[in-house]
Amino acid sequence: xxxxxxxxxxxxxxxxxxxxxxxxxxxxxxxxxxxxxxxxxxxxxxxxxxxxxxxxxxxxxxxxxxxxxxxxxxxxxxxxxxxxxxxxxxxxxxxxxxxxxxxxxxxxxxxxxxxxxxxxxxxxxxxxxxxxxxxxxxxxxxxxxxxxxxxxxxxxxxxxxxxxxxxxxxxxxxxxxxxxxxxxxxxxxxxxxxxxxxxxxxxxxxxxxxxxxxxxxxxxxxxxxxxxxxxxxxxxxxxxxxxxxxxx
Amino acid sequence: xxxxxxxxxxxxxxxxxxxxxxxxxxxxxxxxxxxxxxxxxxxxxxxxxxxxxxxxxxxxxxxxxxxxxxxxxxxxxxxxxxxxxxxxxxxxxxxxxxxxxxxxxxxxxxxxxxxxxxxxxxxxxxxxxxxxxxxxxxxxxxxxxxxxxxxxxxxxxxxxxxxxxxxxxxxxxxxxxxxxxxxxxxxxxxxxxxxxxxxxxxxxxxxxxxxxxxxxxxxxxxxxxxxxxxxxxxxxxxxxxxxxxxxxxxxxxxxxxxxxxxxxxxxxxxxxxxxxxxxxxxxxxxx
Numbered sequence: 001x002x003x004x005x006x007x008x009x010x011x012x013x014x015x016x017x018x019x020x021x022x023x024x025x026x027x028x029x030x031x032x033x034x035x036x037x038x039x040x041x042x043x044x045x046x047x048x049x050x051x052x053x054x055x056x057x058x059x060x061x062x063x064x065x066x067x068x069x070x071x072x073x074x075x076x077x078x079x080x081x082x083x084x085x086x087x088x089x090x091x092x093x094x095x096x097x098x099x100x101x102x103x104x105x106x107x108x109x110x111x112x113x114x115x116x117x118x119x120x121x122x123x124x125x126x127x128x129x130x131x132x133x134x135x136x137x138x139x140x141x142x143x144x145x146x147x148x149x150x151x152x153x154x155x156x157x158x159x160x161x162x163x164x165x166x167x168x169x170x171x172x173x174x175x176x177x178x179x180x181x182x183x184x185x186x187x188x189x190x191x192x193x194x195x196x197x198x199x200x201x202x203x204x205x206x207x208x209x210x211x212x213x214x215x216x217x218x219x220x221x222x223x224x225x226x227x228x229x230x231x232x233x234x235x236x237x238x239x240x241x242x243x244x245x246x247x248x
Numbered sequence: 249x250x251x252x253x254x255x256x257x258x259x260x261x262x263x264x265x266x267x268x269x270x271x272x273x274x275x276x277x278x279x280x281x282x283x284x285x286x287x288x289x290x291x292x293x294x295x296x297x298x299x300x301x302x303x304x305x306x307x308x309x310x311x312x313x314x315x316x317x318x319x320x321x322x323x324x325x326x327x328x329x330x331x332x333x334x335x336x337x338x339x340x341x342x343x344x345x346x347x348x349x350x351x352x353x354x355x356x357x358x359x360x361x362x363x364x365x366x367x368x369x370x371x372x373x374x375x376x377x378x379x380x381x382x383x384x385x386x387x388x389x390x391x392x393x394x395x396x397x398x399x400x401x402x403x404x405x406x407x408x409x410x411x412x413x414x415x416x417x418x419x420x421x422x423x424x425x426x427x428x429x430x431x432x433x434x435x436x437x438x439x440x441x442x443x444x445x446x447x448x449x450x451x452x453x454x455x456x457x458x459x460x461x462x463x464x465x466x467x468x469x470x471x472x473x474x475x476x477x478x479x480x481x482x483x484x485x486x487x488x489x490x491x492x493x494x495x496x497x498x499x500x501x502x503x504x505x506x507x508x509x510x511x512x513x514x515x516x517x518x519x520x521x522x523x524x525x526x527x528x529x530x531x532x533x534x535x
Contacts, residue, residue: 083436093451103437134529
């Protein structure tokens with residue numbers, strides 16, 4: 001069964017001058033369990049809006065969103081889904097551990113259970129030693145890890161990511177990609193992520209949905225049958241990248 | 249920038265070798281900073297001594313009811329502290345300041361949050377705030393005397409009217425600095441309105457609230473004396489006016505000394521440590 005399914009989803013926004021702006025048109029999307037799906041496209045093709053619709057933060061004008069087979073409006077288990085933003089959005093007044101605990105505070109877990117969860121998750125991203133450090137004392141890559149840990153602490157089955165590593169240095173971005181793949185396999189997480197970076201899509205995703213802009217619509221959906229970890233220098237990899245670039 | 253290194257992707261034992269201390273930035277020239285602090289200390293002590301000397305010289309050339317000598321003020325202060333009514337008056341004034349300040353903190357915070365939450369109300373109330381801010385504390389004291397007579401409430405009201413707008417303004421400005429991205433983050437975790445308020449809004453508002461409250465307490469403490477000297481039959485302000493009426497200038501000086509000591513104690517023993525504890529998450533600017 002697909003974890004997330006979109007059926008002919010459309011969305012318009014009203015601009016301030018009163019004109020209607022069509023952001024998404026007839027989007028069909030099918031995300032199987034434990035898959036990693038990339039929404040790939042240039043800016044202005046409504047990728048983030050699409051992610052917000054899946055997250056239930058934005059209502060579509062037309063079409064249906066099914067989460068585990070349940071229509072979005074009737075879906076209750078929102079805590080099984082977390083959202084990682086383009087910025088790390090760490091709360092500066094909280095330590096790394098307290099930031100990781102943030103999402104857990106919305107759950108019914110006891111204080112002791114939360115503490116165990118936080119310690120486990122910090123360990124998972126390799127930051128146990130930095131539990132009591134404030135965000136301003138952390139490097140960009142470490143901050144990104146804390147944000148990832150915060151998204152994982154609630155043990156979600158679906159992880160949505162909106163270009164979460166686009167602001168990192170290339171080498172640190174590669175580290176974070178490896179980290180995400182390792183954790184996705186370990187925690188059996190389904191990932192949907194937005195990117196404009198073709199190589200990032202091919203490194204992470206087993207399914208790439210190519211979007212075209214104005215209005216945003218699905219150009220093509222291709223599967224990437226390469227084994228993990230993927231070597232960006234291998235011929236099969238570069239072929240995939242070239243193929244995607246052509247479609248884009 | 250920080251000299252924190254990134255931990256390698258596999259979180260094996262190698263990653264653990266980076267100590268937390270490595271992630272903390274240190275000022276590059278630590279010794280010169282201590283030098284400067286020492287120099288400042290010397291200058292301050294020198295200034296203090298200079299003022300004492302000037303005071304002493306001035307007092308020898310003037311009658312005691314105009315300018316009593318430091319030594320005389322000190323003696324009067326010692327005997328003042330020994331009188332039982334000293335601590336009663338001290339307690340009464342301090343209690344009035346605290347009560348006025350507490351009311352101001354609660355009302356100012358609540359109103360600041362309300363005005364911050366509603367743009368319409370904010371725009372409607374802005375001129376009123378300006379009016380309240382421009383009215384002199386002495387005028388509030390006279391009004392308070394008319395409305396409350398010679399009671400505790402006269403002083404409390406004046407402290408409240410002085411401190412409340414300061415706290416309100418700071419909290420209100422603070423609500424404007426709340427990061428929409430953090431609110432959005434809380435929403436993705438399906439947090440309730442109350443949780444967004446306590447976990448995002450309050451921590452954001454705390455620093456401006458603190459600086460506003462600090463200012464408000466200082467102003468409140470000062471105007472309380474004006475209020476007490478006009479409309480009270482007890483308290484430090486009342487004693488000050490009494491001493492002035494009887495031309496006991498050394499008493500006036502002794503009470504002034506008391507107030508200065510009180511403010512220094514509050515600042516160094518309560519406010520500074522509290523501030524350091526509450527805002528240790530803030531990046532310290534080196535130097």
